[in-house]
Amino acid sequence: xxxxxxxxxxxxxxxxxxxxxxxxxxxxxxxxxxxxxxxxxxxxxxxxxxxxxxxxxxxxxxxxxxxxxxxxxxxxxxxxxxxxxxxxxxxxxxxxxxxxxxxxxxxxxx
Amino acid sequence: xxxxxxxxxxxxxxxxxxxxxxxxxxxxxxxxxxxxxxxxxxxxxxxxxxxxxxxxxxxxxxxxxxxxxxxxxxxxxxxxxxxxxxxxxxxxxxxxxxxxxxxxxxxxxxxxxxxx
Numbered sequence: 001x002x003x004x005x006x007x008x009x010x011x012x013x014x015x016x017x018x019x020x021x022x023x024x025x026x027x028x029x030x031x032x033x034x035x036x037x038x039x040x041x042x043x044x045x046x047x048x049x050x051x052x053x054x055x056x057x058x059x060x061x062x063x064x065x066x067x068x069x070x071x072x073x074x075x076x077x078x079x080x081x082x083x084x085x086x087x088x089x090x091x092x093x094x095x096x097x098x099x100x101x102x103x104x105x106x107x108x109x110x
Numbered sequence: 111x112x113x114x115x116x117x118x119x120x121x122x123x124x125x126x127x128x129x130x131x132x133x134x135x136x137x138x139x140x141x142x143x144x145x146x147x148x149x150x151x152x153x154x155x156x157x158x159x160x161x162x163x164x165x166x167x168x169x170x171x172x173x174x175x176x177x178x179x180x181x182x183x184x185x186x187x188x189x190x191x192x193x194x195x196x197x198x199x200x201x202x203x204x205x206x207x208x209x210x211x212x213x214x215x216x217x218x219x220x221x222x223x224x225x226x
Binding site for chain 2: 099
């Protein structure tokens with residue numbers, strides 16, 4: 001089983017739609033969780049951290065379910081500028097580097 | 111702050127040549143990492159460092175060496191380039207943001223390497 005698994009998509013949605021991405025991780029001792037965004041031919045950039053209580057940043061909501069080892073990202077009212085690849089990221093334990101999923105591609109059309 | 115800088119941005123090598131990809135950060139981050147990104151494979155960790163003088167292997171370390179003599183610099187050396195090393199290489203640095211273990215990681219702009 002891969003350490004971090006994501007549905008690669010692509011997800012093709014119209015502007016204004018709500019879209020959800022899911023991610024599972026294999027290491028139950030994982031400490032920290034993130035969503036990164038990567039635009040075509042650019043470096044990944046941190047979108048948001050994911051906390052056990054769930055957290056929201058504007059139109060973006062992240063959820064973590066430690067029991068199921070499952071992370072989600074919800075994007076409401078999609079914009080054209082949301083088109084990108086979204087990477088699910090896990091930090092297994094202290095002193096280790098981040099483990100990235102392969103990413104889910106989102107395309108928002110007008 | 112310049113953040114994380116990488117040089118060169120593009121490089122073409124012949125099989126068997128060696129070279130060093132440079133990475134520097136000016137944010138005094140303790141952690142630095144090297145990733146490669148290939149189509150359909152996502153980001154794969156090559157080597158990482160938790161501080162000056164300390165390095166460790168990631169998922170795909172073969173054919174690469176690293177050293178961390180200073181906090182700021184983390185060069186990646188290709189010992190004898192092979193076509194399989196054609197990829198986009200990203201360097202990243204990170205710091206521990208809070209006691210809960212949240213780390214924020216920042217990436218450089220990448221180096222696009224082609225080995226012929």
